Amino acid sequence: MATIRVQTADFDIGAELARLTASRVDIGGIGAFVGTVRGGDVAELMLEHYPGMTERALAQIVARAEARWPLCGCTVIHRVGALKPGENIVLVLAASTHRQAALEATAFLIDWLKTDAPFWKKETHTDGSTAWVEAREGDEIATATWLAER
Amino acid sequence: MATIRVQTADFDIGAELARLTASRVDIGGIGAFVGTVRGGDVAELMLEHYPGMTERALAQIVARAEARWPLCGCTVIHRVGALKPGENIVLVLAASTHRQAALEATAFLIDWLKTDAPFWKKETHTDGSTAWVEAREGDEIATATWLAER
Amino acid sequence: MKILYFAWLKERVGAAEETLAPPASVTTVSDLMTWLRDQSAGHAAAFSDRRVIRCAVNQDLATPTTPVAANDEVAFFPPMTGG
Amino acid sequence: MKILYFAWLKERVGAAEETLAPPASVTTVSDLMTWLRDQSAGHAAAFSDRRVIRCAVNQDLATPTTPVAANDEVAFFPPMTGG
Numbered sequence: 233m234a235t236i237r238v239q240t241a242d243f244d245i246g247a248e249l250a251r252l253t254a255s256r257v258d259i260g261g262i263g264a265f266v267g268t269v270r271g272g273d274v275a276e277l278m279l280e281h282y283p284g285m286t287e288r289a290l291a292q293i294v295a296r297a298e299a300r301w302p303l304c305g306c307t308v309i310h311r312v313g314a315l316k317p318g319e320n321i322v323l324v325l326a327a328s329t330h331r332q333a334a335l336e337a338t339a340f341l342i343d344w345l346k347t348d349a350p351f352w353k354k355e356t357h358t359d360g361s362t363a364w365v366e367a368r369e370g371d372e373i374a375t376a377t378w379l380a381e382r
Numbered sequence: 383m384a385t386i387r388v389q390t391a392d393f394d395i396g397a398e399l400a401r402l403t404a405s406r407v408d409i410g411g412i413g414a415f416v417g418t419v420r421g422g423d424v425a426e427l428m429l430e431h432y433p434g435m436t437e438r439a440l441a442q443i444v445a446r447a448e449a450r451w452p453l454c455g456c457t458v459i460h461r462v463g464a465l466k467p468g469e470n471i472v473l474v475l476a477a478s479t480h481r482q483a484a485l486e487a488t489a490f491l492i493d494w495l496k497t498d499a500p501f502w503k504k505e506t507h508t509d510g511s512t513a514w515v516e517a518r519e520g521d522e523i524a525t526a527t528w529l530a531e532r
Numbered sequence: 533m534k535i536l537y538f539a540w541l542k543e544r545v546g547a548a549e550e551t552l553a554p555p556a557s558v559t560t561v562s563d564l565m566t567w568l569r570d571q572s573a574g575h576a577a578a579f580s581d582r583r584v585i586r587c588a589v590n591q592d593l594a595t596p597t598t599p600v601a602a603n604d605e606v607a608f609f610p611p612m613t614g615g
Numbered sequence: 616m617k618i619l620y621f622a623w624l625k626e627r628v629g630a631a632e633e634t635l636a637p638p639a640s641v642t643t644v645s646d647l648m649t650w651l652r653d654q655s656a657g658h659a660a661a662f663s664d665r666r667v668i669r670c671a672v673n674q675d676l677a678t679p680t681t682p683v684a685a686n687d688e689v690a691f692f693p694p695m696t697g698g
Contacts, residue, residue, distance in 0.1 A: 246397075257467040261416065262414075262415070264412075264414035265484070268403065268410060268412070281697070282621055285674035289676075310697060318405075322698050331415065342481060348695065350671070350690075351696065351697025352622035367693070372694075432609070439593075471615070472614070502613050514540045
């Protein structure tokens with residue numbers, strides 16, 4: 233019941249929500265997260281990934297969420313390629329009978345995705361310089377917290 | 383920077399997201415929650431509210447979230463009137479530079495809205511009987527938890 | 533004083549709104565509930581269990597000890613169930 | 616053995632992928648990193664600080680002690696930064 237996609241194209245959150253909830257009446261709430269490219273001194277973000285492993289890793293993260301919360305379905309769409317400030321990067325949706333499960337699963341999916349799915353970001357700054365984005369220590373702590381809460 | 387609406391019409395999450403993020407490049411993430419009418423033995427849900435106070439209460443809840451997290455903006459849209467299973471009831475969006483703030487503010491807004499905004503639900507069951515939905519004790523606990531965490 | 537009722541309180545009282553003039557001895561929400569209870573059988577049914585009644589004075593959530601005055605808008609309703 | 620590199624490891628090695636035949640003494644991810652480091656100046660630069668290198672064997676996250684064999688697909692990359 234999960235939709236997992238890696239794509240260069242943008243996504244349409246309304247269409248994805250409709251797909252997730254189509255002809256279901258057991259859903260009480262859907263949690264969502266949309267990650268976007270922050271501007272500032274960033275002119276462009278290049279998203280690289282590991283084809284094959286990416287889909288596999290996302291499926292494992294989704295399976296972990298489904299084992300932990302009673303979900304009616306979930307969606308993970310991650311873009312790759314060159315993105316400009318303001319553009320969408322990632323969409324996570326989690327539907328459940330109860331809002332708490334939907335919201336917690338949404339946070340879980342995005343936290344895990346950040347540390348366990350093989351994506352890497354390279355920034356091109358407005359001055360033309362480039363740099364690989366470094367992982368935030370806080371991201372690994374967020375993932376570890378979910379493990380500790382089991 | 384907040385959008386607050388009470389309406390009988392449905393909402394379009396894609397359009398609301400676009401409105402929230404329009405021409406901004408400081409947003410790193412948007413948290414969202416969509417509440418929907420669960421089916422089962424429910425044939426129709428009637429949403430009643432207290433015009434005037436509703437908008438005021440929602441504005442207070444939004445102000446509380448804005449004081450607590452560095453938000454780039456948020457949206458609360460709540461429908462009233464007769465709704466069928468599967469239809470949307472409520473939309474909450476919270477945008478921030480950081481995902482944690484966006485996700486926490488989303489959960490905060492929907493938790494508080496459930497206990498502090500003057501809406502009441504009356505169910506018509508498939509057998510024709512009607513009943514006012516009773517408040518869940520868990521909802522008041524969720525709100526109280528946010529107070530305790532201050 | 534303008535009194536509003538919502539949800540099952542409205543159904544039991546049989547009115548969404550009424551304009552009443554409580555006696556001067558009614559100075560708090562609690563006093564008002566006691567006085568309203570005696571206005572009709574419907575009011576008595578509506579106010580039979582105060583633990584499940586919430587109140588707003590001039591559109592702000594109130595408690596039993598919140599003062600009420602002649603020009604106030606006072607609303608009674610069950611715990612909210614939006615979202 | 617198929618070796619893949621991503622992000623700055625790919626840039627330092629100067630290749631996204633190479634097929635190599637490490638000696639029989641290379642039995643773990645840790646052994647493989649030690650052996651790869653000596654293949655070129657680019658490899659040496661890529662593997663200079665192992666603390667910031669992550670690894671997957673056959674598309675599953677691995678640790679330095681994970682075994683590697685001749686037909687495996689082994690990928691090296693920095694900590695992930697998706698989302």
